[in-house]
Amino acid sequence: MTSATRPYGTRERRRSIGSQGESRGGGEERTGPAASEGQEATAILERARAAVDPELRAAVDSLPRRMRRVARYHFGWEHADGTPAAENAGKAIRPALVLAAATALGGPAARAAAVRAAAAVELVHNFTLLHDDVMDRDTTRRHRATAWTVFGDADAILAGDALQARALGMLAEDPHPAAAAAAARLAACVVELCEGQGTDTALEKRAPAEVTLDEVLVMAEAKTGALIGCACAVGALYAGAAPEDVDALDAFGREAGLAFQLIDDVIGIWGDPGHTGKPAGADLAARKKSLPVAAALASGTPAAGELAELYARPHVPEDPDDLDRTALAVERAGGRAWAQDQAADRMSRAMDELARAIPDPESAGGLLSLAEFVTRRST
Template identity: 55%
Template sequence: MTLALAPGTTEAWDLLRRYRLLTGPRVRLAVDGLAEPVRTVALFHFGWCDENGRPADDGWGKGVRGALVLAAAQAVGGPADQALSSAAAVELVHNFSLLHDDVMDGDRMRRGRRTAWSVFGEAQAVLAGDALLALALDTLASAPPPPAVNSAATRELCRALLELVTGQGHDLAFERRGRVGLDECLAMAAGKTASLLAGACALGALSAGAAPHQVAGVRGFGHHLGLVFQLVDDLLGIWGDSRSTGKVTGGDLRRRKKSLPVVAALNSGSEAGRRLADLYGGAGPLDEDQVARAALLVEEAGGRDWAEREAARRWEHAVEQLSRAGLGAEAARGLLALAGLVTRRDR
């Protein structure tokens, strides 16, 4: 799941740029070690070469997950560069998931350019994703901290990976199911979106040698942050301004996607919810009039209000987790600044 960024503060953007400059070269070093033809596919995906292998610089991504790793390390009192291997590993895992997601979803564009599978074919894109996953684990295994820390970090990343795959599997299954419970949908979002954010924060703390309660606290922060992001993303997908968000407004409804506000509406027991269920029960994409009607029914059934309340509640839980980790406002300043970039977005 790709994170969109809010305008944010100058401080937050400077922090993200600084962390991205630290993480990018480590990711590139790992990718450069791959053998052909997978190397060219991976480099193309990151924007470091064109489809013919010629050097390019199209931007490898926002680097938010790696930035969360470094910010978490600093929040618990460690230096950012001590967590660089973990930051690179998280970004490699994220891009593994993107390569595979693009194949599963049939998406032909990402980051303003063609997706790897649409250029090199599905098989090569899947292999490139597999290679990035292997690189991520190798990057953690060869990190400089003590072996015990590396082992804990590898287990943390594997836990996040298993949750991510489970969430993606549920998301695909929901497309074929007529009824989905709200708790099921939240669990899916926790896996598909929140798991890697939680793992990123925990990896940063582990790399800095944090105490167990601190690791648990920042992991919990990342978990709730991921759910806030997904809720906000789903709201913007229905009612956002595409000129500000870069996301096609109504696209989820057009595909009859069971996003969190939609599932809340479908489970509301209201007349609007029943009418929405009838509308969603057909086959094929909704037309423009049906999309507009679906958005109105989701709102009438309380889906929008529920999602906004739940996002606010999850944000409170995220901040509480930092307090439980014993992190004051100043120590957690970087984490909170980055969190603001990915959750407080334009409508």
């Protein structure tokens, strides 16, 4: 905790963060303040998607044919055979955060000016997804075959390269006075994202006992927190915010992003495959050192030893109990509770940072809704 002030009633909300796993099927999320916040966030996401989509599609459609096809497939706008599709293009949380930050600090004019930058942030996110899937040999993304499995490694790598170039290129073409600072920030963020992905790859190759919880946290901040922080900072830049407020927005996004990753990892173990696109237990089957697992392994409990033993040998798909035993070991070693507490703690820090830049909770509303939504999401 970095501050004694707790604006926006954070403490009261704390126990609800990441509780979607328990409430699944119970319908609790449909009632009370959380439900209305979820509805507000959904509306914000939809409005952001509608604002950013034309810019995003124009950027992708400006690519030469070969890379355009890969990118349009990746975004879910086309099937593998090139026919039109309307598949899940992702939640577009990052562009929504750009626009929400611009609105919070600069009102509707700043929001309108930041649409191109919001699209650039989403292009960067998708460039990293294209490349990460190649490196990780992941075959499914958003319920669909990943681009490299359809078009081959070379075309997936090239489409990713081109999306990064378009993202930074469209900021270079943007006459807005904040565009250069936004481009510099986004480029620095790409370097951090690459470092996060590299560390992730390296950590996955090491034995579980040789990976510390701190290393996994640092990796997650670089891989996930950095771009969510950058999105908020870019929005602040387009609002003409003071440097310290831009940095506070970055810190807000980083903390909220880490909370998001913690909950994503919880969902990756216990979550709902119908909603997340990631089958429950997939991370455990791949013996991934996700945050709850790293915490469990570091707990010094008897269950930690059991988990280390399970992780020492590959997952046996024929043994239906293997994943249940592994998930139970993570839970008994405290990995799940730690992740939920840590997510709540990160959200609390995020709120502190947000309150620093935007003391008025009303103005911060959109950012608050999005941050709380992504840490309690079930879609």
